[in-house]
């Protein structure tokens with residue numbers, strides 16, 4: 001099948017949009033993901049899986065510190081996505097304009113969100129392109145809003161220049177990821 005069509009099919013496997021924050025030696029950071037899922041059905045053992053691309057600053061920080069905070073965003077938070085999901089924390093302090101406080105793990109907790117899970121990493125899997133981190137929530141909170149932000153809704157809410165930038169960033173990330181993907185290959189024989 002044509003790779004573009006394949007990618008459109010894979011887009012159906014995205015999850016609600018989340019903000020993932022991290023902290024290292026006083027440097028606070030945040031990024032956006034639409035690939036975070038629940039990883040436990042036990043209410044008092046809350047676990048989540050997040051997939052973070054190897055070339056993101058967040059990847060470096062979470063690998064090193066073993067901590068992250070995941071935030072479900074509510075439907076009116078496209079502005080948080082534009083602040084955290086379009087540039088790297090290597091180029092500036094993205095959280096400066098996003099009100100937050102520090103949670104029990106030391107990661108930033110956004111004042112405004114649908115819900116947050118402040119996590120310690122308890123396991124991880126390398127994919128080459130990314131690392132999948134299994135986080136156990138040490139603290140959980142409910143913010144505001146009636147519905148979480150879905151990717152399709154976000155695409156509608158983003159200003160036009162961000163939609164174009166999203167496609168450019170995605171193409172650049174796909175190019176970087178292509179060379180890393182072959183770290184793991186299907187077994188033959």
Ligand SMILES: Cc1cc2nc3c(=O)[nH]c(=O)nc-3n(C[C@H](O)[C@H](O)[C@H](O)COP(=O)(O)O)c2cc1C
Pocket residue numbers: 017029030031032033034035051052053054055056057058059081084085086087088089090154166
């Ligand atoms: C809607 C959306 C979904 C994204 N999903 C992911 C994702 O699942 N994994 C990932 O590593 N980056 C994802 N990104 C890209 C990162 O948020 C982006 O590269 C960010 O600038 C990384 O910041 P950092 O270098 O400060 O960690 C997404 C961005 C957007 C806008």
